[in-house]
Amino acid sequence: MTAPAPLIQLQDLQKSYFNDGMETPVLHDVNLTIDKGEFVAIMGPSGSGKSTLMHILGFLDRPTEGKYVFRGRPTEKMDQDTLARIRATSVSFVFQAFNLLPRTSVLENVTLPLLYHPSIPASERKKRALRAIETVGLTDRATYLSHQLSGGQKQRVAIARSLVTEPDVIFADEPTGNLDSRSGMQVMEALQALNDDGRTIILVTHEATTAEHASRIITIHDGRITGDKRDFRRRVAKDGAALK
Amino acid sequence: MTMRTNDLFRMALHDIRINGSRSVLTTLGIIIGVGAVVLMTGVGRSMEGVILGQINTLGPRTIALWPGKGPEGGASIGSDYQAVTMRDVEALRQLRSVTDVAPMILLNDPATYGREESEASVVGSPPAYYEGVSLEVTAGRFHDESDEQGVRTVAVIGSDIARDLFFGRDPVGERIGIGDRKYTVIGVLKSVGSQFFQNQDTRIIIPFSVARTIEQRDYVDMVTMRATGDIDAGVADVEYLLRKRHSIVSPSDEPAKNDDFLVRTAQQAQDILGTVSLALTLFITMVASISLMVGGIGIMNIMLVSVTERTREIGLRKALGATGRDILLQFLVEAVVVTVFGAFIGLLLGVLLDVLIVLIARSFLAAYIFALNPYAIVAALATAIGVGLVFGIYPARKASRLDPIEALRYE
Numbered sequence: 274m275t276a277p278a279p280l281i282q283l284q285d286l287q288k289s290y291f292n293d294g295m296e297t298p299v300l301h302d303v304n305l306t307i308d309k310g311e312f313v314a315i316m317g318p319s320g321s322g323k324s325t326l327m328h329i330l331g332f333l334d335r336p337t338e339g340k341y342v343f344r345g346r347p348t349e350k351m352d353q354d355t356l357a358r359i360r361a362t363s364v365s366f367v368f369q370a371f372n373l374l375p376r377t378s379v380l381e382n383v384t385l386p387l388l389y390h391p392s393i394p395a396s397e398r399k400k401r402a403l404r405a406i407e408t409v410g411l412t413d414r415a416t417y418l419s420h421q422l423s424g425g426q427k428q429r430v431a432i433a434r435s436l437v438t439e440p441d442v443i444f445a446d447e448p449t450g451n452l453d454s455r456s457g458m459q460v461m462e463a464l465q466a467l468n469d470d471g472r473t474i475i476l477v478t479h480e481a482t483t484a485e486h487a488s489r490i491i492t493i494h495d496g497r498i499t500g501d502k503r504d505f506r507r508r509v510a511k512d513g514a515a516l517k
Numbered sequence: 518m519t520m521r522t523n524d525l526f527r528m529a530l531h532d533i534r535i536n537g538s539r540s541v542l543t544t545l546g547i548i549i550g551v552g553a554v555v556l557m558t559g560v561g562r563s564m565e566g567v568i569l570g571q572i573n574t575l576g577p578r579t580i581a582l583w584p585g586k587g588p589e590g591g592a593s594i595g596s597d598y599q600a601v602t603m604r605d606v607e608a609l610r611q612l613r614s615v616t617d618v619a620p621m622i623l624l625n626d627p628a629t630y631g632r633e634e635s636e637a638s639v640v641g642s643p644p645a646y647y648e649g650v651s652l653e654v655t656a657g658r659f660h661d662e663s664d665e666q667g668v669r670t671v672a673v674i675g676s677d678i679a680r681d682l683f684f685g686r687d688p689v690g691e692r693i694g695i696g697d698r699k700y701t702v703i704g705v706l707k708s709v710g711s712q713f714f715q716n717q718d719t720r721i722i723i724p725f726s727v728a729r730t731i732e733q734r735d736y737v738d739m740v741t742m743r744a745t746g747d748i749d750a751g752v753a754d755v756e757y758l759l760r761k762r763h764s765i766v767s768p769s770d771e772p773a774k775n776d777d778f779l780v781r782t783a784q785q786a787q788d789i790l791g792t793v794s795l796a797l798t799l800f801i802t803m804v805a806s807i808s809l810m811v812g813g814i815g816i817m818n819i820m821l822v823s824v825t826e827r828t829r830e831i832g833l834r835k836a837l838g839a840t841g842r843d844i845l846l847q848f849l850v851e852a853v854v855v856t857v858f859g860a861f862i863g864l865l866l867g868v869l870l871d872v873l874i875v876l877i878a879r880s881f882l883a884a885y886i887f888a889l890n891p892y893a894i895v896a897a898l899a900t901a902i903g904v905g906l907v908f909g910i911y912p913a914r915k916a917s918r919l920d921p922i923e924a925l926r927y928e
Contacts, residue, residue, distance in 0.1 A: 333836060333921050354840050361838020368925065372833045376535040388524050389838035395521065434837075 278345030280441060280473055281307040281330060286339035288325055288496075299325045300496045303339070307475070309441070312468040314476045314487035322496040324446065327477045331364050331444045332356045344441065361389040365435035369447035371427040373419040373434075379406060380415045383433045390438050405433040409463055425456025432463050442473040449483055461486045461510035486510055529851040533858065536823070543819040544859025546812025547901050551860045554805040554897040555867025555889065560874060561801065562888035565794050569787065576651045576783065578748055580615060582740040582755060583779045599736040600763065600777040606740060608758055614751040615744055619646035620737040622728040626696040628678055628721055630688075635681035637674075639695055639721045641728020642741075649741035657689040657704030660724050664703075668726045672700040676708040677718035695721065696731065752780055798893075805897060812859070813904035820852055820912035831916050832924025845917035852909025853902060860901035864894065 288300040299322045307313055317323040328334040329341065332348070341348045343359070351359075365386065373382045383402040387393050393401065406415050409429040414422065422430065428448055435443045445464060449457030465486060468474050476487055484490045485508040492500035533540045541548075584600035606620045624639035640646070647659050660671050672693060679688050688702045700723060709717045744751030759765075759778050767774040824831070831844055839847075871887065878885040 328922050331836070354842075357835070357838055357840040357843075359838075360836060366836050368833075370829075372829060372925065374830060374833075377531070381531075385834075386837040388528075389834070389840075389843060395524070438838075 277309075278342070279306045280309045280311075280344060281305070282340070282342040283330075284340040284342070286329070286336045286341060288322070288329060288334070289337045298496060300329075300336075303496075303498055305491065305498065305501075307442075307473070309473055310468075310471050311489055312465070312474045312476070312487045314478060314484035314490045315493060316478055316481065316484040316490055317493035318479055321493045323477050323479075323493050326493065327444055327446060327475065330442075330475065331366060332359050357389075358391060361386065361391065362438060363441045365438060365440040365443050367428065367431045367435050367443065367445040367448045369450040371424075371431045371451070373427055373430055375420060376418055378415070379411060379417050379419065379422070379430050379433075382419055382430055383437055386434060386438050393438070401437050402433075405437040406430075408436060408467075409433045423456065424452050425459050428452060428456070428460045429463060432460070432467070436467070436472075442475060443467065445474060445476045447478055448476070449478075449480075457483070458510050461508075465510055482508070525846055525850045526854065528847055529854040532851055533855055539819065539823070540855050540858070543816055543823075544812070544855050544862070546815040547809065547856050547859035547904065548812075548863040548866065550805055550808035550812045551863030551897045551901055552867040552870070553808060553863075554801065554893055555864055556870050556874075557801045557805075558798070558890035558893035559867065559871040559888055561794065561797055562890050563871075563875065563878070563885055565790065566888055567882060567885050568790055576649070576743065578744045578751075579649055579651075579783055580742050580744060580748065580751055580755060581781045582609075582742070582759075583781075584736065584738075584777065585779060601740060601759075602736050604735075605759060605762060606737060608762060609740065609742065609755065612751075612754050612758060614746060614754045615742040617645040617648040618740060618742040619643050619649050620725060621646065621739040621741065622725065622732055622734070623738045624696065624723075624728060624731065628674070628682065629694040630682040630691065633682045635678050635719070637678055637695070637719050637721045639723060639728075641723050641725045641731075643725045646722065646741060649743050652709075653707040654704040655707045656687060657702070659704055660722070665724045665726045668730060669724060670698055670700045670727055671703045671724065673704040673706060673722040674702055675706050675718040675720040677716065678721060679705045695723070698731070748782055748784065752782060755780055801893075802896075806900070809897075809900050809904050812901070813908035816852055816856060816905060817908040817911060820848065820909060821915065824848065824912045824916045827916075828919060828924045828927040831919050832921045832927065835919070835921035836925060841917040844919075845913045848913035848916045849906065849909045852913065853905040856901050856905025856909075857898075860898050863901075864898065 283303050283305040286300060286303040286305075287298070289296045289298045291297075303326065315323045315326060325334065329336050336349075344363070348356075348359075374385065380399070380402055383405055384398050387398045387401065403412070403415065406412055409432050411426060411429055411433065414426060414430075419427065419430065428451075431448075432443075435445075443464075448460050448464070452460060461483065464474055464476070468488075474487070476484065478484050485505065488507055489501070489503045490505070491498060582601065601620075603620065606618060609615065609618045619642050622641040624641065626637070626639055628635050628637040628639075643665055644659060644661050646652075652659075654673065655676070657673070659673055660669075663669075664671050672695070674682075674688060674693070682688065682693060683691065688705060691702050692699045693702060694700075706718070706720065706722075742751075742755075756773075756776075760767075760776065763777055765775050765777065767776070834844060834847075868889065871889065875885060875887045
């Protein structure tokens with residue numbers, strides 16, 4: 274019996290940007306394995322390459338060299354449409370700036386990813402979206418327009434939006450960066466609860482205190498992984514208001 | 518493509534709704550373009566109807582003859598206004614191919630009644646004139662042969678003269694002044710409006726014998742008649758007779774070159790109207806095309822602004838799994854839907870304005886009726902949708918090619 278393939282496997286991954294023929298290397302020889310169900314924080318100062326790494330992991334960008342195997346399948350040769358399909362079905366994002374559609378209701382915002390999902394029928398969209406909204410405790414706000422919500426509520430809507438397709442992994446890019454500490458706490462509590470339910474979460478942050486909510490912290494400096502620790506005391510976000 | 522068609526339309530409607538005023542601005546050019554086409558072609562149709570109606574009151578067999586040169590060339594009007602004489606009229610009466618030959622002498626005197634005065638075109642013509650140009654009376658009668666024989670000073674007056682002099686009272690039996698003579702009103706003509714920009718309701722018809730006595734002349738200003746059979750045969754006979762009597766010889770390739778008279782029929786007037794109307798339609802089409810083109814450029818500009826404003830949204834959608842094609846279709850459908858909206862608003866506005874013009878025009882032109890040109894409307898709507906497609910492509914392509922990471926970072 275063979276062990277199941279890891280969710281994410283990076284082998285000697287390199288990423289460079291090219292500007293007017295000038296090469297700017299961003300990631301060097303990144304080797305990394307992430308299993309299903311992990312809560313990983315990728316931590317590093319700005320310019321360290323952590324966002325680039327997240328973009329590659331989330332199929333928004335491609336590596337210059339090296340291998341990225343996702344759920345046992347190599348991804349180097351996939352075309353743009355296949356990558357879009359993976360984004361639609363297997364990964365999702367929570368952004369620092371929430372990125373909700375303006376003047377659009379919570380329900381419609383949460384439904385948005387389902388428009389691009391190839392196999393979820395239109396008749397199921399509303400049910401799924403309401404379930405996701407319930408998970409983040411915003412059922413009574415479902416008909417509110419996005420600009421009528423507080424920052425913390427907006428980020429919870431974004432989390433509901435990331436859940437609605439039931440992806441293999443949720444990427445959270447500085448999800449507390451635009452929030453006050455209490456709202457930030459609620460968002461971390463929500464992410465921890467999702468991880469407790471078995472979801473894989475990859476958090477990108479430059480703050481150690483935020484990273485400590487994860488169960489594994491990968492530190493990155495100048496495009497190289499400089500640390501990977503699991504044996505620390507995990508912070509538990511507890512506000513009580515975030516989730517029912 | 519993973520998106521469904523109804524998702525695309527629902528999304529487009531949502532975006533148009535939340536950007537209400539910008540959507541209207543986007544499509545303003547289309548609204549004006551389509552509205553103008555609908556209005557102008559509708560008015561054109563109505564006017565055509567009015568003019569056609571007037572031509573048809575002349576009767577399809579009416580032939581009119583004037584002394585002077587026609588557009589084909591020949592002598593000038595000034596030198597030949599005496600060209601058609603009573604002897605010509607007598608000769609015309611001998612032709613079998615025409616009947617109701619009615620010579621006409623025009624007097625230019627105002628009509629007076631008491632202290633009231635009204636501009637009038639006074640026509641001296643025999644009773645056959647009424648047959649030739651299909652006139653009707655609303656009160657009283659036409660003058661007849663006995664009035665002609667007796668050289669009686671009687672007058673049949675146009676409806677505008679009746680209104681201006683008598684203010685709704687019955688004019689029949691009253692005496693009006695024309696020049697230095699008094700005439701008894703024996704009939705009032707039914708209103709026919711204008712013919713070729715000349716108001717026919719200011720006409721006063723008096724016996725030909727009376728007009729001849731006043732003017733003391735042998736030449737006439739116009740002759741009307743009706744073809745008994747084929748109208749072209751009638752015209753040919755009239756022309757042949759007059760050329761022979763006036764000893765006119767023209768080159769064979771331009772038979773009318775040296776004519777000192779002009780013969781016209783209602784059919785020819787209709788043909789001229791058809792040509793004018795075609796030219797007008799082409800002109801309107803050209804103006805409308807330019808207007809819709811400008812409208813299209815407006816759509817493109819505002820869609821480009823919209824793409825820039827919604828860069829983050831586009832990045833987000835791509836991050837959520839939208840393909841380039843999904844984004845392309847989203848913006849293209851939005852451009853087309855906003856154009857179709859504009860086109861229908863334009864259609865509505867055009868029809869409303871047309872109705873308004875009808876209401877105003879009817880107050881002085883009874884024959885003006887509401888008309889639309891369905892071909893022009895269909896063409897304008899189709900062109901508008903085409904414009905939305907063509908001018909929507911560039912912004913939509915631009916949107917579809919945005920890099921998701923760059924787009925998400927866009928401030």
